[in-house]
Amino acid sequence: MNVSVAAIDLGASSGRVVVGRVGPDLVELETVARFANGPLRRNDGFHWDLPRLVDESLAGLRAAGPVDSIGVDAWAVDYGLLGAGQLLDLPWCYRDERTTGGVSRVHARIGQDELYRRTGLQFLPFNTIYQLAAETRLTEAEQVLLIPDLVASALTGVNVCERTNASTTGLLDVRTGEWNAELLALVGLDPGQLPELVDPGTVIGKHGETPVVAVGSHDTASAVVGVPLTDPDAAYISCGTWGLVGVELEQPVLTEEARTANFTNEGGVDGRTRFLTNVMGTWLLSETLQTWGEHDLTSLLAQAHAYGGTATVFDVQDPRFIAPGDMPARIHDWCREHGVEPPADRPAMVLSIVRSLAEAFAHAVGQASSLSGRDVRRVHVVGGGAQNSLLCRLLAERLGLPVLAGPVEATALGNVLVQARALGAVSGGLEDLRSLIARTHPPVHYLPGAVS
Numbered sequence: 001m002n003v004s005v006a007a008i009d010l011g012a013s014s015g016r017v018v019v020g021r022v023g024p025d026l027v028e029l030e031t032v033a034r035f036a037n038g039p040l041r042r043n044d045g046f047h048w049d050l051p052r053l054v055d056e057s058l059a060g061l062r063a064a065g066p067v068d069s070i071g072v073d074a075w076a077v078d079y080g081l082l083g084a085g086q087l088l089d090l091p092w093c094y095r096d097e098r099t100t101g102g103v104s105r106v107h108a109r110i111g112q113d114e115l116y117r118r119t120g121l122q123f124l125p126f127n128t129i130y131q132l133a134a135e136t137r138l139t140e141a142e143q144v145l146l147i148p149d150l151v152a153s154a155l156t157g158v159n160v161c162e163r164t165n166a167s168t169t170g171l172l173d174v175r176t177g178e179w180n181a182e183l184l185a186l187v188g189l190d191p192g193q194l195p196e197l198v199d200p201g202t203v204i205g206k207h208g209e210t211p212v213v214a215v216g217s218h219d220t221a222s223a224v225v226g227v228p229l230t231d232p233d234a235a236y237i238s239c240g241t242w243g244l245v246g247v248e249l250e251q252p253v254l255t256e257e258a259r260t261a262n263f264t265n266e267g268g269v270d271g272r273t274r275f276l277t278n279v280m281g282t283w284l285l286s287e288t289l290q291t292w293g294e295h296d297l298t299s300l301l302a303q304a305h306a307y308g309g310t311a312t313v314f315d316v317q318d319p320r321f322i323a324p325g326d327m328p329a330r331i332h333d334w335c336r337e338h339g340v341e342p343p344a345d346r347p348a349m350v351l352s353i354v355r356s357l358a359e360a361f362a363h364a365v366g367q368a369s370s371l372s373g374r375d376v377r378r379v380h381v382v383g384g385g386a387q388n389s390l391l392c393r394l395l396a397e398r399l400g401l402p403v404l405a406g407p408v409e410a411t412a413l414g415n416v417l418v419q420a421r422a423l424g425a426v427s428g429g430l431e432d433l434r435s436l437i438a439r440t441h442p443p444v445h446y447l448p449g450a451v452s
Helices: 050-064 098-109 112-119 128-133 147-156 181-185 221-226 256-260 282-294 297-306 328-335 347-370 389-399 409-424 431-438
Strands: 003-010 015-021 028-036 040-042 046-047 069-073 079-083 143-146 160-162 197-198 203-208 212-213 234-239 242-251 265-268 273-280 380-381 404-405 442-449
Touching: 003 050, 003 147, 003 221, 015 050, 015 409, 028 050, 028 409, 050 098, 050 147, 050 297, 050 328, 069 221, 069 409, 079 128, 079 147, 098 112, 098 128, 098 160, 112 181, 112 256, 112 273, 128 181, 143 147, 143 160, 147 160, 147 203, 181 404, 212 404, 212 409, 221 234, 221 242, 221 265, 221 273, 221 431, 242 347, 273 347, 282 328, 282 347, 297 347, 297 389, 328 347, 347 389, 380 389, 389 404, 389 442, 409 431
Parallel strands: 003 069, 069 212, 160 197, 234 380, 380 404
Antiparallel strands: 003 015, 015 028, 040 046, 079 143, 203 212, 234 242, 242 273, 265 273, 404 442
16 A cells, blocks of 8 residues: 655754655655744844744645654754743754853763763763753753654644654663663753653654654654665765764664764664764855855855865864854864965865865764774765765765765655554565665765766
């Protein structure tokens, strides 16, 4: 049988509602709504306008028409506080600088090495555990919900926490997959303030008469489902605002080497481990274009490809690039501080950013391989970055390996396929779902020095 399902896919820079039509030999996607997103600056810092995102999602569902189920995925780590069923305030944005105090409060009580042994989570200054340690209204909250769970709650009235996204908080035990009571106490959380954990494929409740199904609600978890992995010796890069670079494993890697390399062990669909690290992604390009008041990235990439000068490579992981603002000025500052020539014009700046991203991605692929013991022989790039042929070419050249680009809509594909499996339209494990994607959405192959 074929089914029609709706995926609400919320990213840090945009959101959309996608209808997926799925059957044993069919996966078709249609975007029925698309809307902007971004941090909302208030006097106290950066927040997310969650009520607007819910309204936009509902409008998208109306545009979708009747569907057999709905699934929600979104970015990780951010949360909302609920009291009497209502948001106490707009959720904080992870890019706000308030978490600095939370980091010091947490590590005054537990070392980074011990925290890693318990959670398997890489250090990022905006991990949920640090955000909650900096939270001033936690005692007022009856429940704490992550972003996709807040949207699912608005649809169903049911509060749950999907496990793949819970694994990004720094509060989930990496071995048991359950909340760690000692870590909850460390940030002042009562266990009753966190909802029941559910796995992808669970029916959360109903929106009207339509089931709402838990998917890999961390968008990267859905994106990794949507990678057409046909070889276990392959790495993936889910490239959007962030570049998530890693391999899929059966068990976490909790070595000191993995911790110091800042690799994380996040939960995947069907109990897999997403062993990966965060690399700055296309955020650098989007913030640069916003600074310039420019919207034509395609033209700028073509000019960058034709640029005849030397492209400066800079460290995309420098913390100065995390917050919104004038990205070209920050790149110039980095170059001056490190004694290298800054990009001379816009094509040079774009080429510098793309080459620097390729360098950082290639380095992370090498680390993922050595830390996990996987002999990586090909790299899949999915998400918006798969459309950037200059990036894919440079990455293939830098790695000396084939780069398989696409599908662009990996997150939506992973979302709809988990729903379709829960409804019985498709069956099997992740390998079966990925085989279906590979047949219906074949990737573009970039070889070192050539494209086939």
